[in-house]
Amino acid sequence: MNRYTVSLFTENFIGILNRVTLIFTRRGVNIDALTASESKEDGVHRITIEVTTTEDQVLQIVKQTEKIIDVIKSFYYKDDEVVYQEIALYKIPISSLDPGLEKVIRQYNARIISAEKEFVVIEMTGHKEDTKALLEILQDFNILEFARSGRVAVAKPMGTIEQYLNN
């Protein structure tokens, strides 16, 4: 078992996300995280899915997703083949805001993005391990809420979807 990033380029068609995830469901592969967004190509959307499974399984899944009419192309990568980030938000009561907390924020390259009357929201981008490490420290500061996005990723191998779209 390994962690893989599946990166799909699709038409922006109703139901596409459903069709894609069905393929994971059917093979019993749990989706660890999922993000969907536009891509730099007009009308092409990208879906990034993080899974923990075997290479055989992820390869079959990628091929199956490519059979979906509105999927233009899908790829899969190991962690060292992608540059990826996640964003995490932490909600802390205002009463916890002290020099100790500020030091932690600086140390983790996080920042306060919102200060409300009763709480502040801290934001950090990074890998899951890093955002999780900060979460653990913030437990001591009476953290109220935590949310983390799925992975956004770009591949290290040069030239992928454009080449495919253009030939």
Added chain:
Amino acid sequence: MKDSRIRGAEIVIKSLVSENCDYIFGYPGGAIMPVYDALYDYADQIKHVLTRHEQGAIHAAQGYARVSGKVGVCMATSGPGATNLITGIADAQIDSTPLVCITGQVASPLLGTDAFQETDVVGFSMPGTKWNIQVRKAADIAPAIAKGFHIARSGRPGPVLIDITKDAQNELSEFNYVPCLGIRSYRPYPIVKDSEITAAAEVINAAKKPYVLFGQGVVIGNAEEEFKAFLDKTGIPAACTLLGSGALSEDHPQYVGKLGMHGNYAPNLLTNQCDVLIAVGMRFDDRVTGDLKRYAKQAKVVHLELDNAEIDKNVKCAVSVLGNCKESLPMLTEKVNEGTHDEWLAAFRKLEEKEKSAVVSLDLLPTKIGLTMGEVIRYINDYKKDDAVLVTDVGQHQMIAWRYFKYKTTRTQVTSGGLGTMGFSLPAALGAQLADLSRQVVCVVGDGGIQMTIQELGTIMQTKAPVKVVLLNNDFLGMVRQWQQLFFDKRYSFTELDNPDFIKIAEAYNMKATKVTERENLSDAVAEMMIHEGPYFLEVVVEKEDNVFPMIPTGCSVEEVRLS
């Protein structure tokens, strides 16, 4: 100025006409009524067949598609009409049958409100269709149908579902049909790579005991001639899958038989003795491979396949050739050496003799009192034309009919292979017959399966399609009973049937019907049926507890094929 716009419902029909659709199999209801109303004016251009159940409609469309090679079209209303199509959709998907299913849907303002006969058929059918769409505007109907036909018939064919809301059917719009020629995200025919052909030829040319397995891909690709040319040049023995039957005439000197759980002895056993296995348009279904861990381990596998997702899915290959075999086979034929494999072929023939004495002669020329399914098929062979179509249901009779039917030409095999849908054959035979009225269509069905769609006798009556229905009646759900006998200690749990008087039923549907219980009447009865002009119902009462052999029990290796 005169308004040139027409209603969405009429756009549906005009689009189907533009796709040269000549038959619609369907069943009306509230949400599709505008389309049915429009259809009334086009009776001279499109024939509609009113089945007795939507499952009948879709299976009929499947039979039609398999025999004609065209896209089968079926239509149903929303809600229960649409959900009744689901079994057929799943069946068509796994057997790669091109279909366009059109369903009515409640008006768009009602969508998602649990309105009367509303069902999320797009959601229901999503995992089973090659593509589906809901259309909510009249202007989107023609493009959706154009795209649907393109997707259904190109590449690896499959079922498409187009759900059209009632307001879209009633809305006015311009009609302008533009056939769909391509979709950016969809490449139905991968370009065959020269490097793969060269690599495949190298492996094949070095082989001492090469062996070809062919499947329905040859038929779907219309590559029968190209396939035969490849065999003729190389002299390699070839065996077929259930759905590959008919792609090569069984008279071909290198044809060695059928693969799979109830296929022939030699083709299964020798899979584990060849040194190169060349799979053409087949997908290594588990019914063919048995235990994968002990399947053709000694062989280098060369896989010619259109669908990339099939490559290395079940069996890892040494060389894959991705692309339509219509294209790849001639390229390969050019690069392979001419050859003969007499000794290797003789190994097949020797085992064939063994199967003959242990199984075949007992099935075809029985000496015991009870009639066998095999002897019925033997007589059908005697009286059938070369291009007669065999449509079978699911069970023992399916396997026996497949084993003994002499396939001479392509598109003569119609059965539910991948899904194994009981109730498939009666409506599929109707569709197969309407696809080509000049051909004999013989439907072989069990007493269990016929009762799943027996009402389609009514459709046969109404269309007067001259289908020959052969009911092999053993008063059991035979195939399940066989498993109970072999693997469940003869505990026949709920497999015995108290059957109705089928002859009376057939006669009530205006079919000429005959029942045979004695061997001496069988030949004449089959002969009479085969020359009869209209539909015909022949019931043959066969041995209650016969089994189908050879058999590869589930989980066993191909070389553990049993003769008894």
